[in-house]
Amino acid sequence: MMTIEELHTNPAYQDALVDLLYQLADDDFIVAYRGSEWLGLAPHIEEDVAFSSISQDTMGHATMLYELLESIGEGDANALAHARKADERKNAILLEMVNGSGTYLQEPKYDWAFAVVRHYCYTLAKTIKMKSLQQSSFEPLAQLAVKINMELHYHLLHWKTWFTQLMKIPGESQERMVAAWDRVMKDMKGVLALGSYEEDLVKYNVMTNETQLMHSWMQEMQSLISNYHLPIEVRLKMNSGNGRLGEHSKDLEDALNTLSSVYRIDPTAAW
Amino acid sequence: MANMVSFDRLSEEEKHARFMERIAAGEKIEADDWMPEEYRVALIKLISMHGISEIMGALPEKEWVPKAPTLRRKLGIMAKVQDEMGHGQLLLRVAEDLMKPYGKNREDIMQDLFSGDLKFHNVFHMPAPTWGDAGLIGWLVDGAAIITQTNMLHASYGPYARALQRICAEEVFHAQHGEAIIMALTEGTQEQRAMVQDAFNRWWESLLMFFGPAQASTTGSSKQDVTIKYNIRTKTNEELRQDFFSKYIPRALSIGLQLPDSTMHFDEESKMWVYQQPDWNKFKQIIKNNGPKSKERLRLRQLSYHNNEWVREALSPMNKVV
Ligand SMILES: [Fe+2]
Ligand SMILES: [Fe+2]
Numbered sequence: 001m002m003t004i005e006e007l008h009t010n011p012a013y014q015d016a017l018v019d020l021l022y023q024l025a026d027d028d029f030i031v032a033y034r035g036s037e038w039l040g041l042a043p044h045i046e047e048d049v050a051f052s053s054i055s056q057d058t059m060g061h062a063t064m065l066y067e068l069l070e071s072i073g074e075g076d077a078n079a080l081a082h083a084r085k086a087d088e089r090k091n092a093i094l095l096e097m098v099n100g101s102g103t104y105l106q107e108p109k110y111d112w113a114f115a116v117v118r119h120y121c122y123t124l125a126k127t128i129k130m131k132s133l134q135q136s137s138f139e140p141l142a143q144l145a146v147k148i149n150m151e152l153h154y155h156l157l158h159w160k161t162w163f164t165q166l167m168k169i170p171g172e173s174q175e176r177m178v179a180a181w182d183r184v185m186k187d188m189k190g191v192l193a194l195g196s197y198e199e200d201l202v203k204y205n206v207m208t209n210e211t212q213l214m215h216s217w218m219q220e221m222q223s224l225i226s227n228y229h230l231p232i233e234v235r236l237k238m239n240s241g242n243g244r245l246g247e248h249s250k251d252l253e254d255a256l257n258t259l260s261s262v263y264r265i266d267p268t269a270a271w
Numbered sequence: 272m273a274n275m276v277s278f279d280r281l282s283e284e285e286k287h288a289r290f291m292e293r294i295a296a297g298e299k300i301e302a303d304d305w306m307p308e309e310y311r312v313a314l315i316k317l318i319s320m321h322g323i324s325e326i327m328g329a330l331p332e333k334e335w336v337p338k339a340p341t342l343r344r345k346l347g348i349m350a351k352v353q354d355e356m357g358h359g360q361l362l363l364r365v366a367e368d369l370m371k372p373y374g375k376n377r378e379d380i381m382q383d384l385f386s387g388d389l390k391f392h393n394v395f396h397m398p399a400p401t402w403g404d405a406g407l408i409g410w411l412v413d414g415a416a417i418i419t420q421t422n423m424l425h426a427s428y429g430p431y432a433r434a435l436q437r438i439c440a441e442e443v444f445h446a447q448h449g450e451a452i453i454m455a456l457t458e459g460t461q462e463q464r465a466m467v468q469d470a471f472n473r474w475w476e477s478l479l480m481f482f483g484p485a486q487a488s489t490t491g492s493s494k495q496d497v498t499i500k501y502n503i504r505t506k507t508n509e510e511l512r513q514d515f516f517s518k519y520i521p522r523a524l525s526i527g528l529q530l531p532d533s534t535m536h537f538d539e540e541s542k543m544w545v546y547q548q549p550d551w552n553k554f555k556q557i558i559k560n561n562g563p564k565s566k567e568r569l570r571l572r573q574l575s576y577h578n579n580e581w582v583r584e585a586l587s588p589m590n591k592v593v
Contacts (some may be wrong), residue, residue: 011326039336042331045360059348063342063343112578165585166585169585271402
C-alpha cells in the first residue's frame, strides 16, 4: 500500500498516479459542467431535479479528486480546477463536446439523446474504473473510489433506464438514439484510454490496464444490447484525438472560459 | 359514512358555513374535501404561481452555476438550484391535484406559462449580471421568500402547508448560502465590495415589489384579501414588507452597505419603516412578461419544451411497452 507521505520515495509511481488523478478529476469536472448546462432544459421537471443531483455529485467527485491532488503537492485545488489551460487538461474529448448548438443561456438546442448516451457510456466506464480503483495500491484513492462508487450506483441506474427505454421505442426516439450512439462511439475509446503512464499504473498496481477496462465495458454493454435487443453495435474509436495527452477541441476552451470567468477576476481573492 | 351522506344533502350555503367553521377551528383542508370554488381557484392561482416561480427562478441562478468562482461555491449553488427545481416539482403536484376537477394537468400549467396567463414572480424577470447578484439573490430574495412562506406555514390547505414546511427548511440553507457569498465579498477586495453594493442597488426596487402592493387599488387586483379570508395567510403585503425591512435593513447597514433609498428611516411613533414606493406601474409591466429578462427566460423554457417534444412523445402511455 502507498500513502501520501511515502509517495516521494517512488517518483515514477507518483508521476503515473498524478496523471491518472488529473484524468479522473478533469473528466468529472467537465462532464458535471455539461450536465449543469442542462439545468432547466431537461425533458421534464422531475428529470431536471434528478439530473442536477447527478451533476452535483459528479462535481463533488471532481472536487475530492482535485483536493487529493492538492494534498500530494500539485497546488491549490481551486487553481487546478479553474486556472489550468486547455492543453494541460487530461479529460477525454467526448466529455468536453457541447450539448448541442447555442449556449446554455442563449438558444440552447440541446440533444437529449446525446446526453443520455454520453452520460450512460461515461457512467459505465467510470463505474468500471472505480471498481478497479477500490483495489488500488494508493490507499487514499482506494478509499475515495469506495465513496464515489456508492453514488455512482444510482447514476448508472438512472442513465441505464433512459438509455434502454428510449433505444427501444421505434420511430423518432430510436432513430435519434442510434444517431447519438454512433456519435459517442466515435470517441468513446478516449474515455477508456489511460494515457502515457498506463504501464506504470499497472506495474505499481494503481489500477488495471486499458485492455481490461475496454473488455469489461464492452462486455457489460454487449449483454445489455442482447438482453434488450437493441439495434446497435459496439465499435470503440478515438477519432477526435486523445484528451489524455492534452489534445482538445475548441469546445473545451470555451467551457473553461465560462467555468473560470469569475475566478479569473481575481485568482488571489477569497470568494 | 353517515356523516358523508348528510354532508352531501346540505345546501351550498350550509356546506360553505361548515367549511368556514373548519378552517376557523384550525382544521386542515385536504385535496378531496369539499371546498368553495373561490378557495380552490385562489389556491390554484397561488400555488401554481409559486411553483412556476421556483422553476423560473432557477434560470437567473443557473447562469452562475458554472461560473461560481470556487469548487465549494459551485457545489453550493448547484445544490441550491436543485432544491429550487425540487420545490417547483413539489408545488406543481399540489396544484395539479387541485386542478383535477377541471380536467387540467401539468401540460396546461406549462401552456399557461407560455401564453402569459400564468405569471411568475417579479424578481425572476430581472437580470443577474454579476456574481454579486448570485449572492444577493440567495441572501435577500430567498430571505424575502422565507418571510412570505413562513406566513403561510399554517395555511388552511394541508397539502400546501406541508409542502411549505419542507420548502422553508431548505430556504434557510439558501439564505445562509447567499449570506456566506455576500460576507466573503464584503470582507474581500474593493472590487468585490463594489460588486455587492452594485447588486444591492440593482435589486432594491425588485425587493420592495416582491411583497406586492399594499392595496389592491394600486395595481387593480390583489389576492391578499381572499387568501386572508380563507386562512391561507395571516399578514398583509405591507406587514410582510415591514418584517423584511426589520430583519434585513440593520444587517445590510452592519456590513457596510448603503441603502439605495436615502430617505428611508424607521418611524418610532408608527413603528414603521418609511420608504419611497417603487414604480408600481413598472411592476405591472414586469409581471405581464415585459420585464428586462422575461422574454429571454420564457424562450429558454419554450425551446426546451420544443426540443424535447420527441421525448415526451416517446414516454407517453401509448409507448409504455418496454
Ligand atoms: Fe425555493
Ligand atoms: Fe430558495
